[in-house]
Amino acid sequence: MKSSVSIVKCQNYDEDKVLSGLRRSIDLIGGIQTFVKKGRHVLLKPNLLYGKSPEKAVTTHPAIVKGVIKIVREAGGVPFIGDSPSIGSLMKTAEKAGIKAVADEMKCPLVEFNRPVLPPKGGGRIFKQLEIDQVVLEADVIINLPKFKTHSLTLLTLGVKNLFGCIPGPRKALWHLKAGEDRKTFAQILVDIYQVIQPSLTILDGVVGMDGNGPNSGQPIPPGLILASGDPLSLDQIVCDLLGISRKSLLTNRVAFEQGMGKDKIDVVGERIEDVKISNFQFPTLSRPDWNLPGVLRKAIKNALTSKPVIDEEVCKACDRCAEICPPKALARRGKNLFFDYRQCICCFCCLEVCPEGAISIKPGWALKIVGRRQ
Incomplete structure (x- = not known):
């Protein structure tokens, strides 16, 4: 089945411009009614890695979250925000990142992931004991709101990687230990989480992103883009195209391809890739190159x-x-x-x-x- 990825220009975080950009990005792939029905409880999963101010480009920008809350409510959905930061409480992290102020203003609940359970339909293809937070599994709809950033372990953190936050905080360390130094094993963990959660909609905050020493200490850069798709794996592939790198350079893509996922044609709507390519992007130094050596x-x-x-x-x-x-x-x-x-x-x-x-x-x-x- 062919999937669609929309690319929309948005040059800054002016709330009206962001709302307009979000509406267009969603409308281009079928409109919010395709993803959210009246009365449905909708989890908004931003990137709340760590409590830093929005201009540092570490977390999903508050204007993106606020705009999505408005759009979900217009469709009759009942939104709430949830995540599990790497360290510290959700409330403190969200406060520093400007998300709590939005949640308070919009009267939108903030829910910390702290109730790990095994999915009723089983774990991933390889890792069967993935404990996802109960709140995630109980949501009617999941809208994934990643930040466009580099990552020193995975090259980039985009749609698929953002779902790692659905594993409650302490459990993340256990999965890092499970993967050890093997980046491909960690990529498999991420792909398995993606298969279990299957978010309905992914919207990438690429208005201001991060290159260099990501995901926490890189440099903010201005791609000036919002991307949206019903499939985060397809969205991640299109970001690779925007950066001018092989889609297989992102190990989550490669692992998915090897298992028969993500091979269908992707319909790009909105801006053309060649018109909005991102140049002079500084990639992180990875732990080791994947040369498939004996x-x-x-x-x-x-x-x-x-x-x-x-x-x-x-x-x-x-x-x-x-x-x-x-x-x-x-x-x-x-x-x-x-x-x-x-x-x-x-x-x-x-x-x-x-x-x-x-x-x-x-x-x-x-x-x-x-x-x-x-x-």
């Missing part, structure tokens, strides 16, 4: 291929959030300084995600420096 050879040159997180002690404020979030507990404080145990580090870069000062960066292995960052 196991023995890969192990022999692991240090050359593996990037590692490092701490800038001059920037670090000793909040210890990185140590708290680290799944394998590979970070420990000795006196005034934090140290990595690289024998334990699984290169999930959760530490980088939650550092409020941008004190953690990625040091590439020497082979990565030679071949460059893009894969």
